[in-house]
Amino acid sequence: MRVFFIGFGQAGGKIVDMFVEQDKRMQTQSFRGIAVNTARTDLMGLKNIELKDRLLIGQTVVKGHGVGTDNVTGARVTADEIDAIINAVDSRGTHDIDAFVIVAGLGGGTGSGGSPVLARHLKRIYREPVYAIGILPAPEEGRLYSYNAARSLSTLVNEADNTFIFDNSAWKNEGESVKDAYNRLNDEIVRRFGVLFRAGEVGRAGVGEMVVDSSEVINTLRGGGISTVGYAISEKISPRTKQNQGLLSGLVRKKEKTEEVLTGEDKSAKIIALVRRAMLGRLTLPCDYSTAERGLVLLAGPPDEMDRKGVEKSKSWVEENIAGVEVRGGDYPVQSDYVAAVVVLATIGNAPRITELLEIAKSTKEDVLKSKEKRSNMFDDGIEPLFE
Numbered sequence: 001m002r003v004f005f006i007g008f009g010q011a012g013g014k015i016v017d018m019f020v021e022q023d024k025r026m027q028t029q030s031f032r033g034i035a036v037n038t039a040r041t042d043l044m045g046l047k048n049i050e051l052k053d054r055l056l057i058g059q060t061v062v063k064g065h066g067v068g069t070d071n072v073t074g075a076r077v078t079a080d081e082i083d084a085i086i087n088a089v090d091s092r093g094t095h096d097i098d099a100f101v102i103v104a105g106l107g108g109g110t111g112s113g114g115s116p117v118l119a120r121h122l123k124r125i126y127r128e129p130v131y132a133i134g135i136l137p138a139p140e141e142g143r144l145y146s147y148n149a150a151r152s153l154s155t156l157v158n159e160a161d162n163t164f165i166f167d168n169s170a171w172k173n174e175g176e177s178v179k180d181a182y183n184r185l186n187d188e189i190v191r192r193f194g195v196l197f198r199a200g201e202v203g204r205a206g207v208g209e210m211v212v213d214s215s216e217v218i219n220t221l222r223g224g225g226i227s228t229v230g231y232a233i234s235e236k237i238s239p240r241t242k243q244n245q246g247l248l249s250g251l252v253r254k255k256e257k258t259e260e261v262l263t264g265e266d267k268s269a270k271i272i273a274l275v276r277r278a279m280l281g282r283l284t285l286p287c288d289y290s291t292a293e294r295g296l297v298l299l300a301g302p303p304d305e306m307d308r309k310g311v312e313k314s315k316s317w318v319e320e321n322i323a324g325v326e327v328r329g330g331d332y333p334v335q336s337d338y339v340a341a342v343v344v345l346a347t348i349g350n351a352p353r354i355t356e357l358l359e360i361a362k363s364t365k366e367d368v369l370k371s372k373e374k375r376s377n378m379f380d381d382g383i384e385p386l387f388e
Protein backbone atom coordinates (compact mmCIF):
# COMPACT_ATOMS: atom_id res chain seq x y z
CA MET A 1 0.00 0.00 0.00
CA ARG A 2 1.01 3.61 -0.36
CA VAL A 3 1.56 5.16 3.01
CA PHE A 4 2.01 8.76 4.08
CA PHE A 5 4.05 8.76 7.30
CA ILE A 6 4.11 11.69 9.69
CA GLY A 7 6.87 11.49 12.28
CA PHE A 8 5.82 13.56 15.29
CA GLY A 9 8.49 14.52 17.84
CA GLN A 10 11.99 13.11 18.02
CA ALA A 11 11.25 9.37 18.11
CA GLY A 12 8.59 9.67 15.40
CA GLY A 13 10.87 11.72 13.15
CA LYS A 14 13.76 9.28 13.46
CA ILE A 15 11.58 6.27 12.70
CA VAL A 16 9.87 7.87 9.70
CA ASP A 17 13.32 8.88 8.44
CA MET A 18 14.18 5.16 8.50
CA PHE A 19 10.98 4.18 6.64
CA VAL A 20 11.90 6.70 3.94
CA GLU A 21 15.43 5.30 3.82
CA GLN A 22 14.10 1.74 3.50
CA ASP A 23 11.82 2.80 0.66
CA LYS A 24 14.71 4.46 -1.20
CA ARG A 25 16.90 1.40 -0.71
CA MET A 26 14.20 -0.99 -1.94
CA GLN A 27 13.16 1.38 -4.74
CA THR A 28 9.50 0.69 -4.04
CA GLN A 29 8.06 4.22 -3.82
CA SER A 30 5.48 2.97 -1.33
CA PHE A 31 6.34 5.36 1.46
CA ARG A 32 6.60 9.10 1.78
CA GLY A 33 7.16 10.96 4.98
CA ILE A 34 7.34 14.30 6.71
CA ALA A 35 8.56 15.21 10.19
CA VAL A 36 6.92 17.64 12.63
CA ASN A 37 8.65 18.81 15.78
CA THR A 38 8.96 21.69 18.25
CA ALA A 39 12.73 21.14 18.52
CA ARG A 40 14.91 22.46 15.70
CA THR A 41 17.92 20.24 16.46
CA ASP A 42 15.81 17.05 16.24
CA LEU A 43 14.71 18.03 12.74
CA MET A 44 18.26 18.89 11.69
CA GLY A 45 19.43 15.41 12.70
CA LEU A 46 17.26 13.62 10.11
CA LYS A 47 18.96 12.23 7.03
CA ASN A 48 16.37 11.06 4.52
CA ILE A 49 13.29 13.24 4.87
CA GLU A 50 13.79 16.22 2.60
CA LEU A 51 14.47 19.57 4.29
CA LYS A 52 11.26 21.05 2.88
CA ASP A 53 9.31 18.20 4.53
CA ARG A 54 10.56 19.00 8.05
CA LEU A 55 8.21 21.32 9.87
CA LEU A 56 9.08 23.27 13.00
CA ILE A 57 6.00 24.23 15.05
CA GLY A 58 5.50 26.20 18.27
CA GLN A 59 8.31 28.65 17.57
CA THR A 60 6.55 31.55 19.28
CA VAL A 61 5.98 29.44 22.39
CA VAL A 62 9.17 27.36 22.81
CA LYS A 63 11.56 29.08 20.39
CA GLY A 64 12.59 25.87 18.65
CA HIS A 65 13.74 24.18 21.88
CA GLY A 66 11.04 21.51 22.28
CA VAL A 67 8.20 21.39 24.79
CA GLY A 68 10.23 19.56 27.45
CA THR A 69 7.96 16.55 28.10
CA ASP A 70 4.89 18.78 28.50
CA ASN A 71 2.31 17.10 26.31
CA VAL A 72 -0.42 19.63 27.07
CA THR A 73 1.76 22.27 25.39
CA GLY A 74 2.51 19.74 22.62
CA ALA A 75 -1.24 19.38 21.99
CA ARG A 76 -1.82 23.13 22.16
CA VAL A 77 0.85 24.18 19.67
CA THR A 78 -0.32 21.43 17.30
CA ALA A 79 -3.89 22.73 17.43
CA ASP A 80 -2.65 26.30 16.94
CA GLU A 81 -0.59 25.38 13.90
CA ILE A 82 -2.69 22.64 12.39
CA ASP A 83 -3.12 24.57 9.14
CA ALA A 84 0.64 24.69 8.61
CA ILE A 85 0.85 20.91 9.23
CA ILE A 86 -1.98 20.14 6.83
CA ASN A 87 -0.31 22.40 4.22
CA ALA A 88 2.91 20.43 4.61
CA VAL A 89 0.98 17.17 4.12
CA ASP A 90 -0.83 18.54 1.06
CA SER A 91 2.29 19.88 -0.57
CA ARG A 92 3.96 16.45 -0.27
CA GLY A 93 1.01 14.99 -2.24
CA THR A 94 -1.81 12.76 -1.02
CA HIS A 95 -3.82 11.87 -4.14
CA ASP A 96 -2.47 8.32 -4.50
CA ILE A 97 -2.09 7.26 -0.88
CA ASP A 98 -3.99 4.45 0.87
CA ALA A 99 -3.43 5.52 4.48
CA PHE A 100 -1.77 7.93 6.87
CA VAL A 101 0.44 6.64 9.65
CA ILE A 102 1.45 8.95 12.51
CA VAL A 103 4.52 7.73 14.41
CA ALA A 104 5.37 9.08 17.88
CA GLY A 105 6.87 8.28 21.25
CA LEU A 106 3.94 8.67 23.64
CA GLY A 107 5.97 9.42 26.77
CA GLY A 108 7.35 12.83 25.77
CA GLY A 109 5.70 16.15 24.99
CA THR A 110 5.58 16.96 21.28
CA GLY A 111 4.63 13.61 19.72
CA SER A 112 2.57 12.57 22.74
CA GLY A 113 0.44 15.71 22.76
CA GLY A 114 0.44 16.41 19.04
CA SER A 115 -0.46 12.98 17.61
CA PRO A 116 -4.09 12.78 18.80
CA VAL A 117 -4.71 16.35 17.63
CA LEU A 118 -3.24 15.62 14.22
CA ALA A 119 -5.16 12.33 13.90
CA ARG A 120 -8.44 14.15 14.51
CA HIS A 121 -7.73 16.76 11.83
CA LEU A 122 -6.44 14.30 9.23
CA LYS A 123 -9.58 12.22 9.67
CA ARG A 124 -11.74 15.28 9.28
CA ILE A 125 -10.04 16.35 6.06
CA TYR A 126 -9.10 13.13 4.21
CA ARG A 127 -11.03 10.00 3.32
CA GLU A 128 -8.07 7.67 3.83
CA PRO A 129 -7.73 5.86 7.17
CA VAL A 130 -5.43 7.37 9.79
CA TYR A 131 -3.34 4.91 11.80
CA ALA A 132 -0.82 5.54 14.54
CA ILE A 133 2.29 3.73 15.73
CA GLY A 134 2.62 4.73 19.39
CA ILE A 135 5.77 3.91 21.33
CA LEU A 136 5.39 3.25 25.04
CA PRO A 137 8.13 4.48 27.39
CA ALA A 138 9.95 2.05 29.65
CA PRO A 139 8.96 2.36 33.36
CA GLU A 140 12.58 3.32 34.18
CA GLU A 141 12.05 6.60 32.31
CA GLY A 142 9.94 7.77 35.25
CA ARG A 143 6.32 8.31 36.17
CA LEU A 144 5.90 11.51 34.17
CA TYR A 145 6.59 9.55 30.96
CA SER A 146 4.08 6.85 31.88
CA TYR A 147 1.53 9.49 32.81
CA ASN A 148 2.02 11.26 29.48
CA ALA A 149 1.76 8.00 27.57
CA ALA A 150 -1.45 6.96 29.33
CA ARG A 151 -3.10 10.31 28.65
CA SER A 152 -1.94 10.41 25.05
CA LEU A 153 -2.91 6.82 24.33
CA SER A 154 -6.38 7.04 25.81
CA THR A 155 -7.02 10.04 23.56
CA LEU A 156 -5.28 8.62 20.50
CA VAL A 157 -7.30 5.37 20.42
CA ASN A 158 -10.43 7.44 20.02
CA GLU A 159 -9.00 9.63 17.27
CA ALA A 160 -7.01 7.22 15.07
CA ASP A 161 -8.64 4.45 13.03
CA ASN A 162 -6.27 1.98 14.70
CA THR A 163 -3.28 2.34 16.99
CA PHE A 164 -0.31 -0.03 16.80
CA ILE A 165 1.72 -0.16 19.97
CA PHE A 166 5.43 -0.81 20.30
CA ASP A 167 6.50 -1.25 23.91
CA ASN A 168 10.11 -0.11 24.44
CA SER A 169 10.38 -1.97 27.76
CA ALA A 170 9.46 -5.31 26.20
CA TRP A 171 12.18 -4.91 23.60
CA LYS A 172 15.19 -3.67 25.48
CA ASN A 173 17.63 -6.27 26.72
CA GLU A 174 18.41 -6.97 30.36
CA GLY A 175 20.94 -4.48 31.65
CA GLU A 176 20.68 -2.25 28.58
CA SER A 177 19.37 1.31 28.91
CA VAL A 178 16.45 2.27 26.67
CA LYS A 179 18.51 5.04 25.11
CA ASP A 180 21.28 2.62 24.12
CA ALA A 181 18.66 0.36 22.59
CA TYR A 182 16.92 3.00 20.46
CA ASN A 183 18.67 2.23 17.17
CA ARG A 184 18.07 -1.48 17.50
CA LEU A 185 14.43 -0.96 18.52
CA ASN A 186 13.82 1.44 15.64
CA ASP A 187 15.23 -1.12 13.27
CA GLU A 188 12.82 -3.75 14.64
CA ILE A 189 9.90 -1.33 14.17
CA VAL A 190 10.80 -0.43 10.59
CA ARG A 191 11.37 -4.05 9.54
CA ARG A 192 7.97 -5.25 10.80
CA PHE A 193 5.86 -2.34 9.71
CA GLY A 194 7.79 -2.12 6.45
CA VAL A 195 6.54 -5.60 5.48
CA LEU A 196 3.02 -4.80 6.66
CA PHE A 197 2.61 -1.46 4.94
CA ARG A 198 4.22 -2.56 1.71
CA ALA A 199 1.56 -5.25 1.30
CA GLY A 200 -0.17 -5.18 -2.05
CA GLU A 201 2.36 -2.76 -3.45
CA VAL A 202 5.26 -4.83 -4.74
CA GLY A 203 2.99 -7.72 -5.64
CA ARG A 204 0.94 -5.89 -8.22
CA ALA A 205 2.84 -7.77 -10.90
CA GLY A 206 0.80 -10.77 -9.79
CA VAL A 207 3.71 -13.14 -9.39
CA GLY A 208 2.79 -14.35 -5.91
CA GLU A 209 0.31 -17.10 -5.23
CA MET A 210 -2.23 -15.06 -3.29
CA VAL A 211 -1.21 -11.49 -3.77
CA VAL A 212 -2.59 -9.37 -0.96
CA ASP A 213 -4.19 -6.03 -1.54
CA SER A 214 -4.10 -2.97 0.69
CA SER A 215 -7.83 -3.46 1.34
CA GLU A 216 -6.95 -6.61 3.35
CA VAL A 217 -4.89 -4.46 5.70
CA ILE A 218 -7.52 -1.73 5.88
CA ASN A 219 -10.37 -4.16 6.58
CA THR A 220 -8.38 -5.90 9.29
CA LEU A 221 -7.77 -2.60 11.05
CA ARG A 222 -11.32 -1.34 10.69
CA GLY A 223 -12.36 -2.27 14.23
CA GLY A 224 -10.12 0.40 15.78
CA GLY A 225 -8.57 0.08 19.23
CA ILE A 226 -5.09 -1.23 19.82
CA SER A 227 -3.20 -3.70 17.66
CA THR A 228 0.04 -5.61 17.97
CA VAL A 229 2.33 -7.17 15.39
CA GLY A 230 4.35 -10.39 15.33
CA TYR A 231 7.21 -11.05 12.94
CA ALA A 232 9.55 -13.88 12.02
CA ILE A 233 11.95 -14.61 9.20
CA SER A 234 13.04 -17.92 7.71
CA GLU A 235 16.63 -19.05 7.59
CA LYS A 236 18.56 -17.73 4.61
CA ILE A 237 17.46 -19.46 1.44
CA SER A 238 20.53 -21.37 0.35
CA PRO A 239 21.95 -21.03 -3.16
CA ARG A 240 21.35 -24.77 -3.55
CA THR A 241 17.61 -24.29 -3.13
CA LYS A 242 17.77 -21.42 -5.58
CA GLN A 243 19.54 -23.67 -8.07
CA ASN A 244 16.75 -26.18 -7.71
CA GLN A 245 14.30 -23.40 -8.38
CA GLY A 246 15.97 -22.79 -11.72
CA LEU A 247 17.56 -19.49 -10.83
CA LEU A 248 21.02 -20.60 -11.93
CA SER A 249 22.29 -22.18 -15.12
CA GLY A 250 21.10 -25.57 -16.33
CA LEU A 251 24.57 -26.95 -15.93
CA VAL A 252 24.69 -26.33 -12.22
CA ARG A 253 21.12 -27.49 -11.83
CA LYS A 254 21.98 -30.85 -13.40
CA LYS A 255 24.82 -31.36 -10.97
CA GLU A 256 22.61 -30.54 -8.00
CA LYS A 257 19.62 -32.53 -9.27
CA THR A 258 19.92 -35.29 -6.72
CA GLU A 259 20.09 -32.84 -3.83
CA GLU A 260 17.16 -31.63 -1.75
CA VAL A 261 14.10 -30.39 -3.64
CA LEU A 262 11.36 -28.81 -1.56
CA THR A 263 8.01 -30.49 -2.08
CA GLY A 264 4.72 -28.59 -1.72
CA GLU A 265 4.22 -30.23 1.69
CA ASP A 266 7.65 -29.06 2.90
CA LYS A 267 7.01 -25.51 1.75
CA SER A 268 3.62 -25.50 3.37
CA ALA A 269 5.04 -26.78 6.67
CA LYS A 270 7.76 -24.13 6.59
CA ILE A 271 5.20 -21.36 6.10
CA ILE A 272 3.03 -22.62 8.96
CA ALA A 273 6.05 -22.89 11.27
CA LEU A 274 7.10 -19.35 10.37
CA VAL A 275 3.65 -17.90 11.05
CA ARG A 276 3.48 -19.72 14.41
CA ARG A 277 6.87 -18.29 15.33
CA ALA A 278 5.68 -14.80 14.37
CA MET A 279 2.55 -14.98 16.51
CA LEU A 280 3.98 -16.83 19.50
CA GLY A 281 7.25 -14.89 19.57
CA ARG A 282 7.70 -11.37 20.89
CA LEU A 283 4.91 -9.06 19.76
CA THR A 284 5.35 -5.29 19.41
CA LEU A 285 3.01 -5.13 22.41
CA PRO A 286 3.14 -8.40 24.37
CA CYS A 287 -0.44 -9.37 25.14
CA ASP A 288 -2.98 -12.12 25.35
CA TYR A 289 -3.36 -12.85 21.63
CA SER A 290 -6.51 -14.88 22.25
CA THR A 291 -8.37 -11.59 22.82
CA ALA A 292 -7.71 -10.24 19.28
CA GLU A 293 -10.82 -9.57 17.24
CA ARG A 294 -9.21 -9.81 13.81
CA GLY A 295 -6.03 -11.16 12.29
CA LEU A 296 -3.88 -10.66 9.22
CA VAL A 297 -1.21 -13.07 8.01
CA LEU A 298 1.31 -11.74 5.50
CA LEU A 299 4.18 -13.57 3.86
CA ALA A 300 6.80 -11.74 1.84
CA GLY A 301 9.62 -13.46 0.02
CA PRO A 302 10.80 -15.02 -3.23
CA PRO A 303 7.77 -16.23 -5.25
CA ASP A 304 9.11 -19.79 -5.39
CA GLU A 305 9.02 -20.05 -1.61
CA MET A 306 5.34 -19.12 -1.36
CA ASP A 307 2.70 -21.74 -0.92
CA ARG A 308 -1.06 -21.27 -1.09
CA LYS A 309 -1.83 -24.24 1.16
CA GLY A 310 0.67 -23.04 3.75
CA VAL A 311 -0.89 -19.58 3.85
CA GLU A 312 -4.41 -21.03 4.11
CA LYS A 313 -3.46 -23.41 6.91
CA SER A 314 -1.66 -20.62 8.77
CA LYS A 315 -4.74 -18.45 8.55
CA SER A 316 -6.88 -21.26 9.98
CA TRP A 317 -4.38 -21.75 12.79
CA VAL A 318 -4.49 -18.03 13.69
CA GLU A 319 -8.28 -18.13 13.52
CA GLU A 320 -8.39 -21.03 15.98
CA ASN A 321 -6.29 -19.05 18.43
CA ILE A 322 -7.91 -15.61 18.49
CA ALA A 323 -11.30 -14.43 19.74
CA GLY A 324 -12.70 -13.36 16.37
CA VAL A 325 -13.20 -15.32 13.17
CA GLU A 326 -11.97 -12.77 10.64
CA VAL A 327 -8.47 -13.67 9.54
CA ARG A 328 -7.22 -12.31 6.24
CA GLY A 329 -3.95 -12.87 4.53
CA GLY A 330 -1.83 -13.75 1.57
CA ASP A 331 1.63 -13.33 0.22
CA TYR A 332 3.53 -10.96 -1.95
CA PRO A 333 6.75 -11.46 -3.80
CA VAL A 334 9.87 -9.53 -2.94
CA GLN A 335 13.46 -10.00 -3.99
CA SER A 336 14.99 -11.39 -0.86
CA ASP A 337 17.02 -14.34 0.35
CA TYR A 338 14.57 -15.12 3.14
CA VAL A 339 10.82 -15.26 3.77
CA ALA A 340 9.28 -12.83 6.28
CA ALA A 341 6.00 -13.50 8.09
CA VAL A 342 3.97 -10.75 9.72
CA VAL A 343 0.93 -11.45 11.88
CA VAL A 344 -1.28 -8.51 12.84
CA LEU A 345 -3.48 -9.11 15.88
CA ALA A 346 -6.02 -6.36 15.60
CA THR A 347 -8.22 -4.79 18.25
CA ILE A 348 -6.87 -6.69 21.22
CA GLY A 349 -8.84 -6.83 24.45
CA ASN A 350 -6.16 -7.33 27.07
CA ALA A 351 -2.55 -6.21 27.40
CA PRO A 352 -0.99 -6.21 30.90
CA ARG A 353 1.39 -3.38 29.97
CA ILE A 354 -1.48 -1.05 29.08
CA THR A 355 -3.30 -1.91 32.32
CA GLU A 356 -0.09 -1.22 34.25
CA LEU A 357 0.43 2.08 32.44
CA LEU A 358 -3.11 3.23 33.24
CA GLU A 359 -2.63 2.29 36.91
CA ILE A 360 0.62 4.27 37.09
CA ALA A 361 -1.13 7.22 35.47
CA LYS A 362 -4.01 7.08 37.96
CA SER A 363 -1.75 6.93 40.99
CA THR A 364 0.47 9.69 39.57
CA LYS A 365 -2.54 11.93 39.13
CA GLU A 366 -3.70 11.24 42.69
CA ASP A 367 -0.21 11.92 44.06
CA VAL A 368 0.02 15.19 42.17
CA LEU A 369 -3.35 16.32 43.58
CA LYS A 370 -2.37 15.25 47.11
CA SER A 371 0.96 17.06 46.96
CA LYS A 372 -0.83 20.21 45.77
CA GLU A 373 -3.15 20.02 48.79
CA LYS A 374 -0.30 19.36 51.18
CA ARG A 375 1.95 22.08 49.85
CA SER A 376 2.38 24.66 52.59
CA ASN A 377 3.26 28.19 51.78
CA MET A 378 5.27 30.28 54.23
CA PHE A 379 3.68 33.40 52.80
CA ASP A 380 0.08 32.18 52.87
CA ASP A 381 -1.27 34.35 55.67
CA GLY A 382 -1.00 37.82 56.85
CA ILE A 383 0.92 40.07 54.56
CA GLU A 384 -0.73 41.51 51.47
CA PRO A 385 1.30 41.13 48.29
CA LEU A 386 2.36 44.31 46.53
CA PHE A 387 0.20 43.38 43.56
CA GLU A 388 -1.87 40.32 42.40
Ligand SMILES: Nc1nc2c(ncn2[C@@H]2O[C@H](COP(=O)(O)OP(=O)(O)OP(=O)(O)O)[C@@H](O)[C@H]2O)c(=O)[nH]1
Nearest residue numbers: 009010011066067069105107108109110111137182
Ligand atom coordinates in the same frame (compact mmCIF):
# COMPACT_ATOMS: atom_id res chain seq x y z
N1 LIG B 1 11.88 3.23 20.18
C1 LIG B 1 12.29 4.49 20.40
N2 LIG B 1 11.74 5.21 21.36
C2 LIG B 1 12.18 6.47 21.53
C3 LIG B 1 13.21 7.05 20.76
N3 LIG B 1 13.42 8.32 21.19
C4 LIG B 1 12.55 8.52 22.20
N4 LIG B 1 11.79 7.42 22.40
C5 LIG B 1 10.64 7.24 23.32
O1 LIG B 1 9.72 8.28 23.04
C6 LIG B 1 9.45 9.05 24.18
C7 LIG B 1 9.31 10.48 23.75
O2 LIG B 1 10.57 11.00 23.38
P1 LIG B 1 10.75 12.05 22.21
O3 LIG B 1 10.25 11.50 20.94
O4 LIG B 1 12.19 12.48 22.27
O5 LIG B 1 9.80 13.24 22.69
P2 LIG B 1 9.17 14.38 21.78
O6 LIG B 1 7.91 13.92 21.20
O7 LIG B 1 10.21 14.91 20.84
O8 LIG B 1 8.78 15.47 22.89
P3 LIG B 1 9.67 16.56 23.66
O9 LIG B 1 11.11 16.15 23.52
O10 LIG B 1 9.18 16.47 25.06
O11 LIG B 1 9.36 17.86 23.01
C8 LIG B 1 10.58 8.74 25.14
O12 LIG B 1 10.13 8.83 26.44
C9 LIG B 1 10.97 7.32 24.79
O13 LIG B 1 10.14 6.39 25.47
C10 LIG B 1 13.77 6.25 19.73
O14 LIG B 1 14.66 6.64 18.96
N5 LIG B 1 13.27 4.99 19.59
